[in-house]
Amino acid sequence: MLNRPDVPRITWVTSRSNLFAMDDTSFVNEAYMPGYSRRFHALPLQHRRAIIEREKLTSDGISAELCNRLYDILYERDVEGALLESFHLLSSVVLKHITPLDKRWLVELTGLFRQQHHSIVVDRIVLATGFQPRTPRFLQSLLGSAHMEDDLPVLGPDYAVSFMQQMPGPVYLQNQSRLQHGLQSANLSLVAYRNSLIINSLLGQPFYLDQSGQLLGGYEGPDDAELNDLSDARTSAENMSAIT
Numbered sequence: 535m536l537n538r539p540d541v542p543r544i545t546w547v548t549s550r551s552n553l554f555a556m557d558d559t560s561f562v563n564e565a566y567m568p569g570y571s572r573r574f575h576a577l578p579l580q581h582r583r584a585i586i587e588r589e590k591l592t593s594d595g596i597s598a599e600l601c602n603r604l605y606d607i608l609y610e611r612d613v614e615g616a617l618l619e620s621f622h623l624l625s626s627v628v629l630k631h632i633t634p635l636d637k638r639w640l641v642e643l644t645g646l647f648r649q650q651h652h653s654i655v656v657d658r659i660v661l662a663t664g665f666q667p668r669t670p671r672f673l674q675s676l677l678g679s680a681h682m683e684d685d686l687p688v689l690g691p692d693y694a695v696s697f698m699q700q701m702p703g704p705v706y707l708q709n710q711s712r713l714q715h716g717l718q719s720a721n722l723s724l725v726a727y728r729n730s731l732i733i734n735s736l737l738g739q740p741f742y743l744d745q746s747g748q749l750l751g752g753y754e755g756p757d758d759a760e761l762n763d764l765s766d767a768r769t770s771a772e773n774m775s776a777i778t
Contacts, residue, residue: 536604543621548625548626553596555591575714575716586712589717629661640654667720686713692734693711
């Protein structure tokens with residue numbers, strides 16, 4: 535849009551304090567490994583919520599390439615003295631109201647820190663607001679007897695809903711458990727892994743084996759395998775000490 539001659543001026547408004555680029559470095563991929571998801575699921579809700587907020591740039595943000603390209607264009611225009619005529623980038627600002635004004639639009643903006651109000655008149659508006667997950671209506675009655683945690687259904691590691699009463703069969707929820715299983719729960723590249731957990735749960739045995747390795751470990755909510763590894767290591771160390 536910046537390079538189009540028929541777009542004389544752009545005002546970009548973002549509620550974030552900067553145009554933060556998406557974190558796509560190598561170790562970020564560890565947050566999308568099965569072991570990480572298991573440890574995440576075992577944490578208390580308040581910790582899980584904080585992690586989701588802290589790590590959202592691993593899946594939500596501008597690519598570094600686009601961010602740098604945008605900056606170069608704006609820098610060149612700034613050197614030429616033509617930046618303020620064609621582009622305004624407003625950070626920590628939210629759009630509050632849009633009102634028709636003849637064939638244009640009156641846009642009311644509010645700063646997040648001092649709550650200062652400002653209005654601009656524009657010809658076109660592009661809303662890049664993202665989305666909020668919601669529970670379909672047909673599921674609301676089904677989940678009426680589910681155990682809830684902060685208005686969210688309690689899910690097991692296999693995505694099975696925990697109910698307060700006996701159900702005819704298990705109910706699994708996919709793509710709706712960011713706070714239960716982490717950011718990877720809505721990642722399309724991990725659909726096969728999530729399906730394997732559900733299939734194993736339905737069969738009652740590990741038909742699909744988890745053979746994924748992970749470079750990042752931790753002591754927060756380790757699974758049984760990690761506990762066994764720690765126990766074996768401790769036993770080996772004691773035996774070695776005895777031998778020494």
